[in-house]
Each structure stands twice: as structure tokens, then as C-alpha cells.
Amino acid sequence: MKTGLGGGRIIGLSLLAALLAACHEPGNTRSVMATAAVDSDALDFGEVPVGQWREKVVRIRNVGYVPFRALEALGLEGNPAYQVSFEGEGRVEPGAEKLVRVRFHPLAEGPVEERVHVTTDANSGREHTVRVMGQGAPLPIDIQPPVLDFETLEVDSERTLRLTITNPVDLPLIVTVKGAAADAFRTDTITVPPLSTHQVETRYLPTELGDMRALVEVRPCATCTPSTAELAGRSVANAFVFEPSPVPFDLIPVHERTQSFTRARNITWRPVTLQELTTNDRAFTPMASLRATEVKPGEVVKLPMEFAARTSGPTKAMLTVGYESDKPRQAQVVLDASGGRPRLAVAPLALDFGELPVGGKVGKTIRLTNGGTTGNLYFQGVRGTGAAAHFSVDVPLRGKTPLPWTAGTAWPALGADNLPIAPGADALDLTVYFEPTGEGPWTATLVLVSDDLINPEREIVLTGRARSTGPCVFELHPQPMLDFGNVEPGRGAVLGFYFRNPGREECAVKDIHISNDGGGAFFMPGGKLAGGVVPYDSAFSAMIAFRPPAPGQFQGELKLTVNNPTTPTVTLPLRGVSQASCLVAAPSFVDFGPIRYDCPAMPRRTFISNQCAAPVVMTDAHLGAGTSPQFHQVTPLALPRMLAPGEGVEVEFTYARNVHGQHYTPFFASAESETAPLLVPLLAETNHEGLQLDRFIQGTDSQLDVLFVVSNTTTMDTFQARLKAALPGWIERARTEGVDLRLGVTSTGLGARASVCGGPAAGGEAGRLSPVDGRRSRAISSTAATAAETVGANIDDLGLCHNLVQGLETMRQALSSPLATSADDPRTPLPNDGNQGFIRSTARLAVVVVSDEDDHSGFDPESYVQFLQAVKGTGMAHRTQLYALVPTDSRCTTAGGPGPRFSSVAQRTGGAVASICTGDYGPFLDKLLQRAGEPQADFSLSATPNGTAEMSVRVQGRRLPEDQWTYDPARNAVVFRSIAVPTPGQMIEVRYRSACVVTPAAPAP
Incomplete structure (x- = not known):
């Protein structure tokens, strides 16, 4: 068993060895080796927004027949924008693959590269390097809204709005504010966390004025291209714009009123609340109370204004609108008005022609002037009402130039073709005639028509009486x-x-x-x-x-x-x-001039000669038909007479001077062959003989009558108050110095202004003492305990409502007939409004004018000087003076600038001038007391005496010895010695023969 098992194992190893040996054989050995391959040598991610992820794979494939192990995959550069991963170390069977994952996460814009190294244990393809490329691209970031409009803010106020920023990546976003006005904007966030949506509080706080722009920039990296949202705002000084601006007012005369308005529109993003409306010039008055009125954004509120012209010429002021927004604030708008618009000034406003026989004709002149200071006034004609058939009007005169009425018009409605009257000395004179066609009293009204904005028609009362005659x-x-x-x-x-x-x-x-x-x-x-x-x-x-x-x-x-x-x-x-004549007279006329009845007339001559180149026969010389037989030819002429070239005859004439008046007689010299005789005019005038009688009344050295002529125009409140404040102390000083004052007040208003002024005079005292209805004493004695209070109350009665200063004419009316001599003014329906009893014959007279602009009475100031010099009688000119508190410089703002009329009359009458802007009028009034302390010792004569042989001086009818007076030729005055100075109220008479004056011949016409 063991052997078999062992032998089998040996057989297997042998076989493997054989096989391996066989692999090294060409064509056979390769088939048993481990072979690794990758599917790409390079990866290109292209453009990837910064912060976003992209992934690609690299495939490790086993293309052999023997398994191998995938050992490692990594980035060689270590670039943080790339992540490399694979499924882990492991066996790769033939035909199988293993994935290497490469992720691209750009952290900045621009190209980013990496190298991925793959390692295996394969026999072939053991290591592979893959090139990895990518481009970091701008990251689109959602910002809402794309435009953040803060609208309009007052400077130094703020508003906060929100931006919504969505961060789509896993990187934090950087938030910054950039742009020209970046300093005016702020955000409460500097980074937005990854993968979040964030509300960013954005504030606008302008410290300067104007339209402002900035950008909110959001980016994932410091160098990245930002996504932006626009920031817009406007900074203004205040919440309102005014339309119109400046606020225009009609061009009006001084002392008149007009209304205008502006519309205030809230141009800011928030509602505001109106508070107080004020101006820096009291001539401008807001007409509506808008306190606590809310005005929403874009809402318009009307601001009515009134302008009462207090000065001549352009007037600008500032309306300040107080309001509440983020805090108490103010807006201002310019008020642009002009005083001094043309206005018709007329003097006098009534003409009494007295009594005439039926069929007679007498004329009186009224003067039309421009009481404004800017632009011409245009006179457009006249018309008559009432008994106009008994009156007529001549053509207007500018100086001596007649300006005809509009063709086709006839009395009682005469048109004028817009005759200009410039400010200042320019004037038109109208002669008005009374020519009654039947007996009885006649009254008419003459209406003057002009382009006067406020009073286009002015009325002149015309009166006259006619009697029957044969x-x-x-x-x-x-x-x-x-x-x-x-x-x-x-x-x-x-x-x-x-x-x-x-x-x-x-x-x-x-x-x-x-x-x-x-x-x-x-x-x-x-x-x-x-x-x-x-x-x-x-x-x-x-x-x-x-x-x-x-x-x-x-x-x-x-x-x-x-x-x-x-x-x-x-x-x-x-x-x-x-026609041409050979005869020539030198001088060409004989003028004896004005000759007094008792003064001899010196004979006068002319030389008549032949001025031709050939002889001329003078055939005749005689006095022709003239106005009277006052002239006589003294030189007898033997005619006819041959006159050689240059030869002539002298002819002497005398003048009889025994018929008063002017006399004109022609003297004719004829030459042969000339069809008409040469004319030599003889001219002369006989006046009354020179026996003079000058009468004077000695004034009282401790009496002074003072007529205050006080302007009652709309700008006089401050100055009337100063006058009243000075009266108590001044009157008390007069009592202390023993000066008996009699005080009266009248205005500079010549014509009534019934539609504006109240009271019985309607602003037009026309010289009548205030109050015209007599409800209070009108002629006040300084001995009265309440004198100052009464005079002050009479000044108050004048009011502040009139628009035309005609103080010189109202002064003349006050001191002349019928006012000065009658208890009642016959020209008005008001009873007992005359000034009789105000002027004392024994007292000195002072007229005190108080006016913040010059006079517009029209007539030459010299006529008013002569009037004042004659008020007290012949030779008493120095007992009457005019004193003027009027504009003299630019120390304060007055209705009119310095003017010559009041000042010149004051200077010519020996008075004084001071600025109405003086704070205390007391020292100025004290000058009047200084003139009232001495009796008059010198009396100026009306003509030059012919020596003192025929001069006599009587006081109260008693002739004074010559050692009690002297004649001063330098002053042409009789001067009393100190022991003989007449006492108050005594009549002085000076009789003398005036010197004969030889008048030289007038130049040839």
C-alpha cells in the first residue's frame, strides 16, 4: 500500500517536471507561465469640477494558463486628488480579472496627473504603470437669489438680506465679498460646510453716497473660479426726492404773497414718519402740518408752501423736512423765489382841479413809475368812469417824448401798446385835464391799466367844479x-x-x-x-x-x-x-430878457450887413406886427441905401417895459430883388417892480412837531417794534430838556389795499394821521402820561399789509391842503379824518421816515425838498427837516437796498440819515431834540436887496432901530442881535427894494 502510494506520488512529480521542462521548450514552455495584463496604459478623467468625484477602473487580467496573485495597486505620486483601490490581494485564475479602482477628486482647478503602479506575481506582466490624467474644472455653486438688491438706503443706515448657498461637494466653500464697493457689504459667513445648504446674512451699510455694486464670491478653493451673486445698493443723503426741486415761486412784487408746492417721494426701502417742516427764512412758510404722517416706500406726499416777498431781487432759502427712519433725520430742498416783480406806482392818487368857468381847461400831471426792481412794467392804457366827459387824458410822455395811444382807441377808453417802464428813475407822465362843458361839481375815476401782477388796475379820483360865465x-x-x-x-x-x-x-x-x-x-x-x-x-x-x-x-x-x-x-x-439872402443880421435876434418894471432896459443893437460879393440895395427896414408896441427903433435909416460887400448898418432898439408879460415883435429888413424881408425877432419880458415884503413868524424854541411816516409793508414788523421800543425813553428825554413835542403817525401807503389790509384806511392812510377814524388821539402831546403808548398803538394800527412805499407823497399829503387845513378830508367818506391842528405855526417840524426800502412816489425828490422848505413859509426853510431811518448798506436784509430818494431829501433839508438796521433808534431820535432848542435869529430873504437904504425891519408892526439888526450879504439874511431876537409867535416883516439884474442876451436859436 505504501509503495503504491509513494510510487504514485513520484510518478506525479516526474510528470510535473517533465511538463515544466517541456514549457521551456519553444512553443511549449510559454503555455504553462502566469501572464498578467492591464486593459489600459492611461486613464483620462477629462474635466471634473473641483470637489466632485469621478471613478475609472483598470482591469488586471490573467491572460495565461497559470493563476497568479495580484499583489498591490498604488499611486506613485501620492496626489491627494486621486484615490487608488483594488479588490485586495488575491489569486487571479486564468481568464479572470481583478479591478483596480481609480477615483478623481480634484481639489483645485487645472491639470492633475498621477501614476498608478500595479504589481502581481505573474511570470509575465508582473508590474504595470498606468498614467492617470484629469482636469480640475470650476465648480458651479447655486446661490439664490443671483442678485441681492438692497434698494435705496440713507447713508450710515443698514439693511440685512439673505443669500442661500448650496454646497454640492464635500469640500467647504469659501465666501468672500469683492468689488469696488466691497467695504459697504458684509456677510456673517466665511465658509459653507460640505454638502450643505446655508443661509448667509448679508448686510449693506453705506458710509458714502451713490450707487454701489459688489459681488459675493463662493469657491471651493482659494484659486478656484468663484460662483457669484451680485450685491446692489444705493446710498442717499435722505429718504426724499423733491419734485420740483428747487421749488419755484412766481416772480412777485415785494410785500406780495404767492403759493407753490413740491412733492416729496420716499425713495428708500422702508416707511418713514414725517415730523417738523421748517425754513431758514421766514419769508417762506409751510402751509400744512404733516407731523406723524407715515410715508411708505415709493409714496408721494405734497408739501404746500407760501412765499411772502420781503426783499427785492432773487430770494433762495431752504426747507428742512424732519422725519424718523432708523433714527431722526432731515431732508432739505431749495426754495427759489424772486421779489421785485414790476409793480405800478402812481402819485398822486387823487386830482382836485378846483373851480373853472364852463369851457375852461386845466391840466395836472400824474406820474407812473415801476416800484419793482426786476424787469419792466408795461402800461396798457386808461379808461374813465363817472363824469368822464368833463375830463380827458393827454398822450403819455417819457420825458418830453410823446407816446401815442393805440390807433382806433378814444377817450374814455384809451389803449397803450405795452409801454415799458423800467425800474428806477424811468417814468411816464400823464396829463389829465378838467374841461367842463356844464356847471356843477364833477367827479370821475381814472383807471390805469398795466401788467402789474397784483394790482393790474389802479384808480385815480378826479374832481372839479365848474361855474357859468358870460x-x-x-x-x-x-x-x-x-x-x-x-x-x-x-x-x-x-x-x-x-x-x-x-x-x-x-x-x-x-x-x-x-x-x-x-x-x-x-x-x-x-x-x-x-x-x-x-x-x-x-x-x-x-x-x-x-x-x-x-x-x-x-x-x-x-x-x-x-x-x-x-x-x-x-x-x-x-x-x-x-431862402438865401444877402442881408445878414448879427446877432440874428435881439433879446432884452426878463426886465423888472422898475429897472431900466439897456438899448440893444443888431448889425445888418451885405454878405454877398456884389452890392445890394437895402430898400426898407421897419417893425412889423407884433404882440405889442413895446419896442422902438432908435436908429433912423435913410433908405434906400446901397450896401457894398461887407458894408452894413447898425440898428438900435429900446424896450418900453410898461406892460407886464412877454412881448414879441418882428423887425424886417428888405433888399432889392429879394422877395421876402429878413427877419430879426425882438424879444423881452416885463416883470413886477422890485419892492419886496418878506414875512416870517418866529418859531418857539421849545416846540417840535414830529410826523412819523412809517412803512406799513409786510416786512416792517421788526423795525416798527424798534421804533416803538425807542419812544418811551426819547419822549422822557424831551420832557427833561423842556421840549414840547406834538407827535403824529401816518403810513407810506398812498392807496388803499382793501382786499388785503383791514381797518378804516385799508392800509392807505394817504397822509391822514393814524388812526383815521379818531378812536384814539391822533396828534399826541408829549406832556400826556401815555404819550409813548398812544404813539405805539397808532403805529400798530398801520398794520403790515401794504405792498408799495410812497412815503414822500404821503408826507406831502399830510402837510398840505386839504388835510393840513381841514378837520375832515373831503376826498373820503370817513368823517373827521383831516389833520387840522397837528402843525403849529410856531413849532419846528421834523418828518421821520422809517422804511426798509426806498420811496416809489415817482416825482423828483427835489420837488419834495422844495415842498418841505416852504411848509413853514418864506425864509423858514431851516425849520423843517426830514430824517430817514432807511437801508444804507448791507448790514441786514431789507426789502430794498440803499436808495437815493429818502436819503437825498433828508440831506437836502438838513436832516440826517441812519441805517434802519440800527438796533436802538433812541440816539437817532435825540438829534431832533438838539435842533429844537434855539430861537431863530437869522431870516433869509427871497431876493437880493439893492442895498439897505430902503430896507426896514418890523416885529409885530413896530419898526426896529437899525442897531438891532444887520444884513449879512453872504447869507442874504437879516440877522437880529441877541437883545432883539423876536420871541415865539411874533411876526417879522422885512421891506426892501431888490436889485435890478441885467440879463444877458440869449443865444441865437
Whole structure:
């Protein structure tokens, strides 16, 4: 048994050895070897997003007939992006395979390589190296939303929104914020864990203004291409935009009001709550209370505003809108308005023509100016109501230039083609005529029409009275015509006409004008005459000029109307020739000038010569038909007379001067062969004799009447308050110094403003003392215990509602008839509103103007200077002064800038000027007291005396010895010695003969 078993074993081993030996034989040995093979020398994973996994396999196959063992598979480079694994060490039977798994997990972008080494114990193919390649690609990461819009925020506020980031890989994601505005955005997360979805809190906190953009970048590696979400936000200074902005207001006059609005839209992401609306200029006022109003995002709220123009020119301010959002905040919008719009200023506002005979005509002028500072005012015409048939209006004048009414219009409705009136000194003058056609009192209203935004129509009250009179008997000279003879081409000449009333009835003469000017050859140098009344045994005369535009013969006509039913229209033919003449007069006219009745008239001469190259025969020389026989030719001429070239004759004339008025007579010199005589006009005027009587009333040195002319426009509240504050101390100082004050107050309002101003005067005191209804004392004595309080209350009554400062005219109205002399103003329905009793004849007078803009009365300031100088009578000019508290510089904001009108009148009358912006008016008012302390010792005369031989001085009718007064030629004044100074209330009379003045001849026309 053992042998068999052992022998069998030996046989088997032998057989194996034989077989193995046989394998080494060509073609036989190979068949018994272990052979390993792999199915690829390289693996290419292509592009794989970073963090994702891809797997490929390498197959180890047994391609022989003998099993072998797969021993190991590993990566030679150790690259962490690859993982290599196989099913483990083990036997691989022939025809079987074993898998090696290679996984690619890129950790960065870009190419990644590895080498996988496979080891077996096979006889053939024991080791294999497989090249492994892959490309790390960008990882797409889901971020929602792709755009995170924070909308609009106020600067330095914040908003937080969420992003949802889904991490699809097993790598953590890095979260960063990048971009130009990255600093304004923050996230609360810097990594997103693997394989998770995460809510990322994102905050927007802008510290600067503007649109801002940034990106949230999410990536699996620091160098990887990020996935992004856009961050957007806008930073604004405040929650609102205003439409319109700046807020526009109408161009209005100073002291007027207008309304506008803006719309505030909440442009932020959250609702806000309105609080307070304020402005930095009290001229602008919010018109609605919107406190605690919530304004949602995108919602619009209307903000109405009012503008009260307080100054001339452009005005800008800021509206501040307080509101609550994340904290108390403010928004601002510019308010843009302009004061100084054109406005019509008119003076005076009433015309009383007095009494005329029926058929008479008298004119008065009103002045139209532009009270604004920006742009032209346009005058559009006039119309008359009431008894307009008894009144008429001449064409407007700018200076001396007539501006015709619109063609086709006629009184009582006259149109003007938008005549511009510029701010400042520009003006239009309208002459209004009273020409009654029947007896009785007549009243009409003249309505002025302009493009004034607030007051397009202004009314002027016209009054006049007419009486019946008999037919006029008159003389008109020269007759039968006014002949100018020959006036050399290129020259002109002046003669005149003379109208005399020799009858017993007065003559009403009107519409004196050149009805035919001969193609422009004839005109009246002083312009046409409206007319007037010529009493019995009186006369008037006027010039007519002849200035031919070219050589030739000219015919013209003067026309006038008189109250004579038989010949109501009177004409005077005019004739003149213009041609070359050999005769020439030097001077070409003889003018004696104005000569006093008692002063001698010096003879005057002219030289008439031949200025041709050949001899000329002078055939005639004589005085022609003139206005009177006042001129005489002294030199007798033997005519005819041959005048050689350059030869001439001197002719002397005298003037009789025994008929008052102007006189015109032609002197004619004729030459042979010349068709018209040469004209030499003779001109002269006789005035009254020079016996002068000047009367004065001595004022009281301790009395002072003070008229306060206080502006009642809308911007005067501060300045009225300052004036009232200064009154108690000033009045007390006057009492201490023994000065008796009488105080009155009126406004600068000339016309009523009934629709805006209340009270009985409606803002237009027009010179009447306040209060016009007399409910409180109007002329206040400083001795009254409540003087300051009463004056202050009267200032309060003026109000703050008017829109036009015409203080110089209201001053003139206050101090002149009928107000100054009547207890009642006859022009108003209110009873007892006159100023009678305010002005004391013995007291000094001071006018104190308080206004935050200049005067718009229109007439030249010099006319107001002359008025004030005449208030106290002849020679008493220095007893009246005007003082002005007005804008003088830019120390504070006033309704108007410094202006010359108030200041110039103050300076010309010896008053003073100070800035209305001065905090305390007391020191300025004290200047008035300083002028009231001394009696007047010098009295200026109205004319220059002809020595003192005929001068006498009387006080209260008693003639003073000459040692008690002297005449001061330098001041042209009588000066009393200290012991003889008249006492208050005494009448002073100075009689003297004024000096004869020799007037030089006027230049040739």
C-alpha cells in the first residue's frame, strides 16, 4: 500500500517536471507561465469640477494558463486628488480579472496627473504603470437669489438680506465679498460646510453716497473660479426726492404773497414718519402740518408752501423736512423765489382841479413809475368812469417824448401798446385835464391799466367844479397873421402871440396848439398849452418857432378855443419863407430878457450887413406886427441905401417895459430883388417892480412837531417794534430838556389795499394821521402820561399789509391842503379824518421816515425838498427837516437796498440819515431834540436887496432901530442881535427894494 502510494506520488512529480521542462521548450514552455495584463496604459478623467468625484477602473487580467496573485495597486505620486483601490490581494485564475479602482477628486482647478503602479506575481506582466490624467474644472455653486438688491438706503443706515448657498461637494466653500464697493457689504459667513445648504446674512451699510455694486464670491478653493451673486445698493443723503426741486415761486412784487408746492417721494426701502417742516427764512412758510404722517416706500406726499416777498431781487432759502427712519433725520430742498416783480406806482392818487368857468381847461400831471426792481412794467392804457366827459387824458410822455395811444382807441377808453417802464428813475407822465362843458361839481375815476401782477388796475379820483360865465371878449395879436418874413435856411427864429381879455367876463381858453405845422416848420417851443382862465384886464402870451426843414414858402396855423358861442374856435395864420439872402443880421435876434418894471432896459443893437460879393440895395427896414408896441427903433435909416460887400448898418432898439408879460415883435429888413424881408425877432419880458415884503413868524424854541411816516409793508414788523421800543425813553428825554413835542403817525401807503389790509384806511392812510377814524388821539402831546403808548398803538394800527412805499407823497399829503387845513378830508367818506391842528405855526417840524426800502412816489425828490422848505413859509426853510431811518448798506436784509430818494431829501433839508438796521433808534431820535432848542435869529430873504437904504425891519408892526439888526450879504439874511431876537409867535416883516439884474442876451436859436 505504501509503495503504491509513494510510487504514485513520484510518478506525479516526474510528470510535473517533465511538463515544466517541456514549457521551456519553444512553443511549449510559454503555455504553462502566469501572464498578467492591464486593459489600459492611461486613464483620462477629462474635466471634473473641483470637489466632485469621478471613478475609472483598470482591469488586471490573467491572460495565461497559470493563476497568479495580484499583489498591490498604488499611486506613485501620492496626489491627494486621486484615490487608488483594488479588490485586495488575491489569486487571479486564468481568464479572470481583478479591478483596480481609480477615483478623481480634484481639489483645485487645472491639470492633475498621477501614476498608478500595479504589481502581481505573474511570470509575465508582473508590474504595470498606468498614467492617470484629469482636469480640475470650476465648480458651479447655486446661490439664490443671483442678485441681492438692497434698494435705496440713507447713508450710515443698514439693511440685512439673505443669500442661500448650496454646497454640492464635500469640500467647504469659501465666501468672500469683492468689488469696488466691497467695504459697504458684509456677510456673517466665511465658509459653507460640505454638502450643505446655508443661509448667509448679508448686510449693506453705506458710509458714502451713490450707487454701489459688489459681488459675493463662493469657491471651493482659494484659486478656484468663484460662483457669484451680485450685491446692489444705493446710498442717499435722505429718504426724499423733491419734485420740483428747487421749488419755484412766481416772480412777485415785494410785500406780495404767492403759493407753490413740491412733492416729496420716499425713495428708500422702508416707511418713514414725517415730523417738523421748517425754513431758514421766514419769508417762506409751510402751509400744512404733516407731523406723524407715515410715508411708505415709493409714496408721494405734497408739501404746500407760501412765499411772502420781503426783499427785492432773487430770494433762495431752504426747507428742512424732519422725519424718523432708523433714527431722526432731515431732508432739505431749495426754495427759489424772486421779489421785485414790476409793480405800478402812481402819485398822486387823487386830482382836485378846483373851480373853472364852463369851457375852461386845466391840466395836472400824474406820474407812473415801476416800484419793482426786476424787469419792466408795461402800461396798457386808461379808461374813465363817472363824469368822464368833463375830463380827458393827454398822450403819455417819457420825458418830453410823446407816446401815442393805440390807433382806433378814444377817450374814455384809451389803449397803450405795452409801454415799458423800467425800474428806477424811468417814468411816464400823464396829463389829465378838467374841461367842463356844464356847471356843477364833477367827479370821475381814472383807471390805469398795466401788467402789474397784483394790482393790474389802479384808480385815480378826479374832481372839479365848474361855474357859468358870460361870453369871452378877447384880443389876439399880431393880426392879421404871424409873419416870420425870411429866415435863412438852416436857421430858426422865435416870435409869439398875445391873448388879452379886455372885457368884463373871464375868458376860458383851452387847446392852444399848432393845428397846421407847415410840414414841420412851425412849433411851440414850450409845447401845446392845455389852457386856463384869463380874468378881466389880464393877458398871456406864448412862443411860436419857425424852423424850416428846407428852402421854400410855408403856411401854418395856431388854433385855440374860447368860451364865446359866436367864435368858439380862434385861429391865427402863420407864414414864413426860407431862402438865401444877402442881408445878414448879427446877432440874428435881439433879446432884452426878463426886465423888472422898475429897472431900466439897456438899448440893444443888431448889425445888418451885405454878405454877398456884389452890392445890394437895402430898400426898407421897419417893425412889423407884433404882440405889442413895446419896442422902438432908435436908429433912423435913410433908405434906400446901397450896401457894398461887407458894408452894413447898425440898428438900435429900446424896450418900453410898461406892460407886464412877454412881448414879441418882428423887425424886417428888405433888399432889392429879394422877395421876402429878413427877419430879426425882438424879444423881452416885463416883470413886477422890485419892492419886496418878506414875512416870517418866529418859531418857539421849545416846540417840535414830529410826523412819523412809517412803512406799513409786510416786512416792517421788526423795525416798527424798534421804533416803538425807542419812544418811551426819547419822549422822557424831551420832557427833561423842556421840549414840547406834538407827535403824529401816518403810513407810506398812498392807496388803499382793501382786499388785503383791514381797518378804516385799508392800509392807505394817504397822509391822514393814524388812526383815521379818531378812536384814539391822533396828534399826541408829549406832556400826556401815555404819550409813548398812544404813539405805539397808532403805529400798530398801520398794520403790515401794504405792498408799495410812497412815503414822500404821503408826507406831502399830510402837510398840505386839504388835510393840513381841514378837520375832515373831503376826498373820503370817513368823517373827521383831516389833520387840522397837528402843525403849529410856531413849532419846528421834523418828518421821520422809517422804511426798509426806498420811496416809489415817482416825482423828483427835489420837488419834495422844495415842498418841505416852504411848509413853514418864506425864509423858514431851516425849520423843517426830514430824517430817514432807511437801508444804507448791507448790514441786514431789507426789502430794498440803499436808495437815493429818502436819503437825498433828508440831506437836502438838513436832516440826517441812519441805517434802519440800527438796533436802538433812541440816539437817532435825540438829534431832533438838539435842533429844537434855539430861537431863530437869522431870516433869509427871497431876493437880493439893492442895498439897505430902503430896507426896514418890523416885529409885530413896530419898526426896529437899525442897531438891532444887520444884513449879512453872504447869507442874504437879516440877522437880529441877541437883545432883539423876536420871541415865539411874533411876526417879522422885512421891506426892501431888490436889485435890478441885467440879463444877458440869449443865444441865437
